[in-house]
Amino acid sequence: MTMKMTTRLARGAALSTAAILLATSANAQTLTFFTGNDQAVVAYSEAVAEAFEAANPGVTVEVEVGPGGTERDNMVKSRLATGTMSDVFVYNAGSLFQAINPMQTTVDLSNEPWQDSILESFKQTVTAQDGTVRGAPFGMAMGGGVLYNKPIYEELGLEVPMTWDQFMSNNQAVADAGYVPVIQTYGDTWTSQLFVLADYFNVQAAEPDFAERYTNNEAKYATSEAAMAGFQYLEDVNEAGYLNEDYGAATLADGLRMVATGEGAHYPMLTFALGTIGQNYPDNLNDVGFFAIPGDSPDVNGATIWMPTGLYVASEGPNVELAKQFVAFAASPEIACDLQMEVAPVTGPFLVAGCELPEDVPAGVADMQPYFEADGRTAPALEFLSPIKGPNLENLTVEVGSGIRPAAEAAELYDEDVRKQAQQLGLEGW
Amino acid sequence: MNLIKRYWLTALASIVALVVFVTPFIFIILMAVKDRQQAALRDMSWPINFQLVENFLAVVQARDYMLITAYINSTILTVGSVTILVIVASMVGFVLQRHPTKWTPVVEFFVMAGLMIPPAVVPTIWLLQGIGLFKTLHGMILIEVAYNMSFAVILYRQFVATIPREMDEAAIIDGAKPLDVFFRVVFPMMWPVTVTNIVVQSVGIFNDFVNPLYYLPGRGNETVQLTLYSFQSQFNTQYNLLFMDILLVTIPPLLVFLFFNRQIVAGLSAGAIKG
Structure with missing residues (x-):
C-alpha cells in the first residue's frame, strides 16, 4: 500500500514536472477523452478507458473530467470553437447537440458498422441537420x-x-x-x-x-x-x-x-x-x-x-481514426451493457440492441x-x-x-x- | 463596571467575528468527517460516524491521486506568477512614478484598461495556441500575471511616491548603478507593499477557478480548485468528500496568511512612520 502510494506520488510529481517542462507534444498513441463529472459517469469512463487500453496495447487514454450544466455548455462550445476539444467527448443529445454546430465540429459516424445495433430512437437525437449520425449512446436512458x-x-x-x-x-x-x-x-x-x-x-x-x-x-x-x-x-x-x-x-x-x-x-x-x-x-x-x-x-x-448523453469525435482532433475505434469499442454490447452494469448503478434501459437489464434492478427501474x-x-x-x-x-x-x-x-x-x-x-x- | 464599559465593544466585535468567521469553518470540519448519508442532510449536527481517515484517503486517492498533482500545479502556478508579478510590477511602478515622460499617460491608460476591460476567452486561447503555450503551466502563469498586473502596478506606483527621492539620489552619488538603486535601495524599502501584493495575489491566484478551467484543460493539469468538480456535479454530490476537499484546499492560504500576518501589520506601521 505504502509502496504503491509512493510510486503514485512519484508518478504524479513526474507528470506535473513534465507538464511544466514542455508543452505536451501530440503522441499518435495517446487518446484524450473529455467526460462528465457525475460519480457514476467518471467510474464508467475510467473503466472504458482501461478496457480500451487493455485491448489496444500501446494506446494510452487520458480521461479528463469536466463540469455539467451550463458551465459544460460554455466549455464545450469554447473548446470546439478554438479546436482544443479532446479527441472524444461526451455531451448531451437532442437540442443541446444541435447547438454545438455538429456538422462542423464533429465527425460523421453514420457508416460505422456498430450503428446497426443502436436503437433508432437514440440515433435521431444525435443526427445533424444534414441527416448524418454523429454520436453513440454513453449511458442509460x-x-x-x-x-x-x-x-x-x-x-x-x-x-x-x-x-x-x-x-x-x-x-x-x-x-x-x-x-x-x-x-x-x-x-x-x-x-x-x-x-x-x-x-x-x-x-x-x-x-x-x-x-x-x-x-x-x-x-x-x-x-x-x-x-x-x-x-x-x-x-x-x-x-x-x-x-x-x-x-x-x-x-x-x-x-x-x-x-x-x-x-x-x-x-x-x-x-x-x-x-x-x-x-x-x-x-x-x-x-x-x-x-x-x-x-x-x-x-x-x-x-x-x-436520452443519455452522446459520445462524439471532435473533427479537429489529431487522432480521428483512433477516436473512431474508441467510440466503436464503447458502443459494443460488451462495454455499453456488461461493463456499464458492473461499474455504474442501473437507472434505466439501454439503447444498444441486445442489452438485457439484470434481474435485480431497483424497484423504480423495474x-x-x-x-x-x-x-x-x-x-x-x-x-x-x-x-x-x-x-x-x-x-x-x-x-x-x-x-x-x-x-x-x-x-x-x-x-x-x-x-x-x-x-x-x-x-x-x- | 469600568471594565465592562471600556471593553464591551471589543467583546461584541470578537463575538461577531467568531460567529461570522469561525462558524463556517466549523461547519466545513463537521461536514468533512461525516458519512455520506448524514452529509447529504447538510445541517450543523454532530457526526454520527467519524470518518476522518476514510474521507481523507478517499479524497487524496480520488482519480489516481489527482489532488497531489493539483497541489503541485497550484503551488508552481501561485509561486511562479506572484514572483514575476512582484518583480515586474514593482519596476513598472517605480519607473512610472519617478520618470514621467510623454509615454507615461499611454502606459497608465493601458494599466487602467487592464483593470476595466474584461478579458475574452477565445482570442486568448487562440493567441496561446499560436505561441505554443496553450495547456501548459507556464502559459497559465503568464495569463495570471497579465490579469493581475494592473492592480499590482497601481499598488506599487502609489507606494513609491512615499519613498523620498533623496534616497535614490544618495545612492547614485555613492556610485550605485541604476539596477543597484532599484534592487538594493528602493525594492527593500517597498517591503510593506510587496507583502500586501504577495498575500492578495497569491490568495487570488490560488483560489482562481474560472481561468484554469478554460486555459489549462487536460489530464494532469488540474489545479486544486478544479478538484472540487470530482465530488460535486449537477445530479450527484458527495458532500462529505466535497467538504473534506474544501478543507484541504483551504489550509495553504490560511498558512500563508498566518505566516505573513505579523509582517503585514509590522510592515504597514513601519511604512506609515517613514512616509
Whole structure:
C-alpha cells in the first residue's frame, strides 16, 4: 500500500514536472477523452478507458473530467470553437447537440458498422441537420415522471394513478395522513421543470404532430390545451397546498431524501436519481417506485423518456481514426451493457440492441419496464424532438409552482422565450 | 463596571467575528468527517460516524491521486506568477512614478484598461495556441500575471511616491548603478507593499477557478480548485468528500496568511512612520 502510494506520488510529481517542462507534444498513441463529472459517469469512463487500453496495447487514454450544466455548455462550445476539444467527448443529445454546430465540429459516424445495433430512437437525437449520425449512446436512458414512496402507498392502500384526477385524490389522502403529498425543490431550479417536460407524452398523445408544428412556429404552449396542462398541474398542486413547506429553498438532495425515507409521497424527477438514492439511502432504494405523469384518460398513459448523453469525435482532433475505434469499442454490447452494469448503478434501459437489464434492478427501474415493453407507451422528451428549448423555462416553472404567476401567463411568456431562442438558432419561419 | 464599559465593544466585535468567521469553518470540519448519508442532510449536527481517515484517503486517492498533482500545479502556478508579478510590477511602478515622460499617460491608460476591460476567452486561447503555450503551466502563469498586473502596478506606483527621492539620489552619488538603486535601495524599502501584493495575489491566484478551467484543460493539469468538480456535479454530490476537499484546499492560504500576518501589520506601521 505504502509502496504503491509512493510510486503514485512519484508518478504524479513526474507528470506535473513534465507538464511544466514542455508543452505536451501530440503522441499518435495517446487518446484524450473529455467526460462528465457525475460519480457514476467518471467510474464508467475510467473503466472504458482501461478496457480500451487493455485491448489496444500501446494506446494510452487520458480521461479528463469536466463540469455539467451550463458551465459544460460554455466549455464545450469554447473548446470546439478554438479546436482544443479532446479527441472524444461526451455531451448531451437532442437540442443541446444541435447547438454545438455538429456538422462542423464533429465527425460523421453514420457508416460505422456498430450503428446497426443502436436503437433508432437514440440515433435521431444525435443526427445533424444534414441527416448524418454523429454520436453513440454513453449511458442509460432515463424516464421522466413521478418518483413515489411505496410504503406510504401501501399504508394508505393507494394505487398508482392513471389520470390526473386520481393523482390529486391520492394527494388528498396523503395529506390527510400527515405526509407531504408533492415534493418540490426550487433550491435547484431545474428540478421545477419536470411537470411540464415530463408531461410531453400526454401532449404528443393529444397532438401527435406537436413537436414539428412547435419547431415550425405553428404550435404554442399558450394556445394548446394539452401543452398548457403541465403549467396547470404546477399551479394546481401549489393551490391545493400539497407542497412541502420549504419548497422554495429545498434542493435535489433534500427532495430525494424526502421521497426515499417517506417524508413525502411524490417527487417529479428523472430516474437517474435512483442512482443517487442507492448511494445515499441504500436501505430505502426499493421503497421508491416510478410512474408516468398521468393525463386525462386512463387509456392513454405513458412515460416521457430522456436520452443519455452522446459520445462524439471532435473533427479537429489529431487522432480521428483512433477516436473512431474508441467510440466503436464503447458502443459494443460488451462495454455499453456488461461493463456499464458492473461499474455504474442501473437507472434505466439501454439503447444498444441486445442489452438485457439484470434481474435485480431497483424497484423504480423495474417500474419503468412495462412502459418500454408495451407499444406506444413512451415518447422522447420534446428537447429530443425539436432543437428549441427556451432557457427560461425553469424560472417560469418556479414562479408558477410558487404561486407567483398564473399558469396561462407563464405559458405565454415561455412562448416568447422560445421565439427568442429559435431566432438565435437561426431557424426558418421565426 | 469600568471594565465592562471600556471593553464591551471589543467583546461584541470578537463575538461577531467568531460567529461570522469561525462558524463556517466549523461547519466545513463537521461536514468533512461525516458519512455520506448524514452529509447529504447538510445541517450543523454532530457526526454520527467519524470518518476522518476514510474521507481523507478517499479524497487524496480520488482519480489516481489527482489532488497531489493539483497541489503541485497550484503551488508552481501561485509561486511562479506572484514572483514575476512582484518583480515586474514593482519596476513598472517605480519607473512610472519617478520618470514621467510623454509615454507615461499611454502606459497608465493601458494599466487602467487592464483593470476595466474584461478579458475574452477565445482570442486568448487562440493567441496561446499560436505561441505554443496553450495547456501548459507556464502559459497559465503568464495569463495570471497579465490579469493581475494592473492592480499590482497601481499598488506599487502609489507606494513609491512615499519613498523620498533623496534616497535614490544618495545612492547614485555613492556610485550605485541604476539596477543597484532599484534592487538594493528602493525594492527593500517597498517591503510593506510587496507583502500586501504577495498575500492578495497569491490568495487570488490560488483560489482562481474560472481561468484554469478554460486555459489549462487536460489530464494532469488540474489545479486544486478544479478538484472540487470530482465530488460535486449537477445530479450527484458527495458532500462529505466535497467538504473534506474544501478543507484541504483551504489550509495553504490560511498558512500563508498566518505566516505573513505579523509582517503585514509590522510592515504597514513601519511604512506609515517613514512616509
